[in-house]
Amino acid sequence: MHDIRLMIPGPTPVPDEVLREMARPMINHRSPMFSAILADCRKGAQWLYRTSHDVIFMTASGTGGLEAALVNVLSPGDRVLSLVSGVFGKRFADMAQVFGAEVHRVETRAGEAYDPARVAEALEAGPFKAVLMTHNETSTAVLNPIEQVAAMVRARWPEALILVDAVSGLGSAPLETDAWGLDVVVSGSQKAFSVPPGLAMLAVSPRAWQAVGEARCPRFYFDLGKARDFDAKGQTPWTPAISVFYALAKALERMQAEGLEGILGRHLELTTGLRSGLRALGMELLVKDEAAASRAVTAVFPPAGVAPSDFRKRMQAQYGIVLAGGQGALTDSIFRVGHLGHCSRVDILGCLAALESVLVELGAPVEPGRGVAGAQLAWQQPRPAAVGA
Amino acid sequence: MHDIRLMIPGPTPVPDEVLREMARPMINHRSPMFSAILADCRKGAQWLYRTSHDVIFMTASGTGGLEAALVNVLSPGDRVLSLVSGVFGKRFADMAQVFGAEVHRVETRAGEAYDPARVAEALEAGPFKAVLMTHNETSTAVLNPIEQVAAMVRARWPEALILVDAVSGLGSAPLETDAWGLDVVVSGSQKAFSVPPGLAMLAVSPRAWQAVGEARCPRFYFDLGKARDFDAKGQTPWTPAISVFYALAKALERMQAEGLEGILGRHLELTTGLRSGLRALGMELLVKDEAAASRAVTAVFPPAGVAPSDFRKRMQAQYGIVLAGGQGALTDSIFRVGHLGHCSRVDILGCLAALESVLVELGAPVEPGRGVAGAQLAWQQPRPAAVGA
Numbered sequence: 001m002h003d004i005r006l007m008i009p010g011p012t013p014v015p016d017e018v019l020r021e022m023a024r025p026m027i028n029h030r031s032p033m034f035s036a037i038l039a040d041c042r043k044g045a046q047w048l049y050r051t052s053h054d055v056i057f058m059t060a061s062g063t064g065g066l067e068a069a070l071v072n073v074l075s076p077g078d079r080v081l082s083l084v085s086g087v088f089g090k091r092f093a094d095m096a097q098v099f100g101a102e103v104h105r106v107e108t109r110a111g112e113a114y115d116p117a118r119v120a121e122a123l124e125a126g127p128f129k130a131v132l133m134t135h136n137e138t139s140t141a142v143l144n145p146i147e148q149v150a151a152m153v154r155a156r157w158p159e160a161l162i163l164v165d166a167v168s169g170l171g172s173a174p175l176e177t178d179a180w181g182l183d184v185v186v187s188g189s190q191k192a193f194s195v196p197p198g199l200a201m202l203a204v205s206p207r208a209w210q211a212v213g214e215a216r217c218p219r220f221y222f223d224l225g226k227a228r229d230f231d232a233k234g235q236t237p238w239t240p241a242i243s244v245f246y247a248l249a250k251a252l253e254r255m256q257a258e259g260l261e262g263i264l265g266r267h268l269e270l271t272t273g274l275r276s277g278l279r280a281l282g283m284e285l286l287v288k289d290e291a292a293a294s295r296a297v298t299a300v301f302p303p304a305g306v307a308p309s310d311f312r313k314r315m316q317a318q319y320g321i322v323l324a325g326g327q328g329a330l331t332d333s334i335f336r337v338g339h340l341g342h343c344s345r346v347d348i349l350g351c352l353a354a355l356e357s358v359l360v361e362l363g364a365p366v367e368p369g370r371g372v373a374g375a376q377l378a379w380q381q382p383r384p385a386a387v388g389a
Numbered sequence: 390m391h392d393i394r395l396m397i398p399g400p401t402p403v404p405d406e407v408l409r410e411m412a413r414p415m416i417n418h419r420s421p422m423f424s425a426i427l428a429d430c431r432k433g434a435q436w437l438y439r440t441s442h443d444v445i446f447m448t449a450s451g452t453g454g455l456e457a458a459l460v461n462v463l464s465p466g467d468r469v470l471s472l473v474s475g476v477f478g479k480r481f482a483d484m485a486q487v488f489g490a491e492v493h494r495v496e497t498r499a500g501e502a503y504d505p506a507r508v509a510e511a512l513e514a515g516p517f518k519a520v521l522m523t524h525n526e527t528s529t530a531v532l533n534p535i536e537q538v539a540a541m542v543r544a545r546w547p548e549a550l551i552l553v554d555a556v557s558g559l560g561s562a563p564l565e566t567d568a569w570g571l572d573v574v575v576s577g578s579q580k581a582f583s584v585p586p587g588l589a590m591l592a593v594s595p596r597a598w599q600a601v602g603e604a605r606c607p608r609f610y611f612d613l614g615k616a617r618d619f620d621a622k623g624q625t626p627w628t629p630a631i632s633v634f635y636a637l638a639k640a641l642e643r644m645q646a647e648g649l650e651g652i653l654g655r656h657l658e659l660t661t662g663l664r665s666g667l668r669a670l671g672m673e674l675l676v677k678d679e680a681a682a683s684r685a686v687t688a689v690f691p692p693a694g695v696a697p698s699d700f701r702k703r704m705q706a707q708y709g710i711v712l713a714g715g716q717g718a719l720t721d722s723i724f725r726v727g728h729l730g731h732c733s734r735v736d737i738l739g740c741l742a743a744l745e746s747v748l749v750e751l752g753a754p755v756e757p758g759r760g761v762a763g764a765q766l767a768w769q770q771p772r773p774a775a776v777g778a
Contacts, residue, residue: 012415013415019412019413023409025393025408026395026401029586059448059453060449061448061627063609063627064610067610098608188628196631197630198633218487218607220456221449237452238450239577242400242586243585243587243633244630322417
């Protein structure tokens with residue numbers, strides 16, 4: 001029996017200090033005590049989001065946050081451009097469609113990031129009320145060039161709203177809400193924050209607030225206008241997941257102590273080490289382009305003859321390491337290693353070593369130690385000066 | 390500095406044993422480990438709901454659960470009858486209207502329960518796609534006669550769906566989901582379960598499932614169809630509030646050990662003791678009719694000259710007892726004492742004693758000890774044979 005080590009792209013492992021916050025007694029959510037915690041969380045989130053915009057919290061998963069982003073700024077019939085690079089981009093587009101938008105999609109091949117040329121072409125079919133994009137596409141382990149694509153949108157259609165699914169991206173890869181001109185940016189507590197699931201958060205630009213006033217999609221639980229009214233008095237409209245707020249406040253305190261450069265540098269380092277180790281073992285990665293490699297999760301094809309589900313089962317049974325499977329069309333062909341939030345070099349080394357063992361056991365042509373050595377060698381290279389995407 | 394004793398109608402105090410569950414490490418929500426917990430919670434909830442229907446969990450507040458109840462069975466233009474006895478009944482009706490229903494309202498005066506004669510009259514304006522009712526109206530501390538009203542609805546319009554807000558009622562007062570023919574019954578983790586907020590739950594009858602297939606209100610996060618598909622494989626469609634599930638499983642284990650009769654008997658006893666104590670002090674209760682008295686919360690007019698907000702401030706500053714204010718039109722005229730979930734006789738006695746002291750300090754004509762004695766005397770009466778509403 002092993003302790004479990006979660007290496008999935010959320011929920012992430014939660015540090016003990018943060019877990020203990022979850023066990024604090026309840027307080028009145030209509031009290032100054034709660035208002036103080038909410039204010040801390042807002043301030044911390046603004047720091048991570050690199051924004052001076054409002055950050056609104058909702059008791060929901062990231063998907064709930066994405067729904068809130070859509071129903072508060074769209075009206076049925078609005079034209080929307082959706083950039084899709086995997087399951088989560090598709091989900092975001094599907095949601096917009098469910099709520100009555102006319103959705104135009106630009107889809108990339110699995111493992112590829114948005115192609116600016118194709119986006120430019122698609123933008124010509126505008127105007128669009130909103131452009132939907134995914135910062136980190138968890139299903140294919142792709143990091144998309146949000147800065148570049150957002151600039152193209154803004155140049156072509158200055159009025160279009162830029163809605164970003166940064167659920168797994170925020171805090172793992174650079175994201176500049178204000179500097180990049182992003183209008184609604186959604187994240188979730190169980191991702192880079194390393195907090196248990198239960199809270200979604202949305203940064204909302206003045207341009208987006210303007211749209212909230214005009215949007216006609218019906219909404220109640222996710223109504224941003226109500227949320228803003230209550231936020232002004234330090235409350236949420238409905239009873240919030242108080243325990244998750246406790247944990248989030250502590251996690252943000254820890255993140256600020258580590259520093260943004262430290263956090264982003266660590267995620268880049270873990271990504272580079274893992275990818276180098278896997279390549280040293282001769283394994284194929286779904287994302288070939290280094291610049292498009294997610295900093296939160298890595299998607300891997302196991303060697304020929306090894307079924308991903310069998311491999312994952314053995315990793316958990318023998319080493320307690322929990323990996324993720326593929327999603328959608330990739331379900332039976334890849335596995336995914338999460339390295340998001342509370343994750344360190346030693347987790348990557350341990351994962352590579354365990355993976356070597358299990359692959360040898362399964363008869364794959366893998367030389368023990370090569371993966372671990374590959375990661376170490378990568379880390380001995382001089383670290384890049386900037387950690388930008 | 391006092392420890393805080395929450396006596397608000399949710400969030401309720403959480404027992405230590407349940408709080409500790411909140412601090413357990415994360416697991417993969419797409420794993421048999423999570424499925425086992427979900428199954429325990431479903432089974433426990435079915436026991437409390439007195440139902441063999443599906444019980445579906447959603448990461449949201451009770452309001453989110455109510456939205457799910459509406460958007461999954463209604464289509465824009467559907468005619469709905471809303472029985473309103475306070476803020477929460479009004480909210481339920483408002484939500485139906487936001488999502489396009491044609492809402493007919495029957496409103497009672499503050500502190501009064503549904504009047505069956507007026508409901509009968511209103512039903513004549515049918516048919517209705519659904520009838521919306523509130524089991525325990527938290528804002529006015531009223532327990533509504535759901536059994537009687539549901540039977541009237543079923544007799545007059547056999548096809549109508551009966552949607553019940555039992556967020557604060559389930560587990561505090563009798564509710565028979567199956568025997569009373571209720572179609573969707575909504576509750577929330579932070580009420581009688583005495584678990585932190587974060588989960589809503591819905592019991593869904595076969596008649597309601599039929600409606601889910603036909604309803605045309607747009608929905609995604611709250612889509613019951615998707616929830617049922619995932620439920621069949623022991624999962625939720627979106628990342629759930631895992632920690633709250635841990636706590637809920639433990640809370641339901643404790644509730645089953647206490648037994649339903651024990652739980653309901655205790656709530657009735659606390660209600661009777663508190664009301665008798667307050668009356669012995671000469672205080673006026675908002676709900677005059679004993680049969681309509683909420684088993685979860687009691688609404689009280691303070692003596693003339695005492696401002697509810699000042700009184701509540703002193704109760705917290707001097708005794709750590711946190712009471713609730715009034716809501717809506719009652720904000721400045723009443724205070725409310727919660728006695729929901731993890732609450733005992735000694736909490737009621739302590740609250741009455743502290744209240745006597747504070748009122749004396751405020752110059753109210755109150756005789757110390759009378760309130761406490763009133764509760765004790767009430768408890769010396771033979772306990773009613775049945776705990777039915």
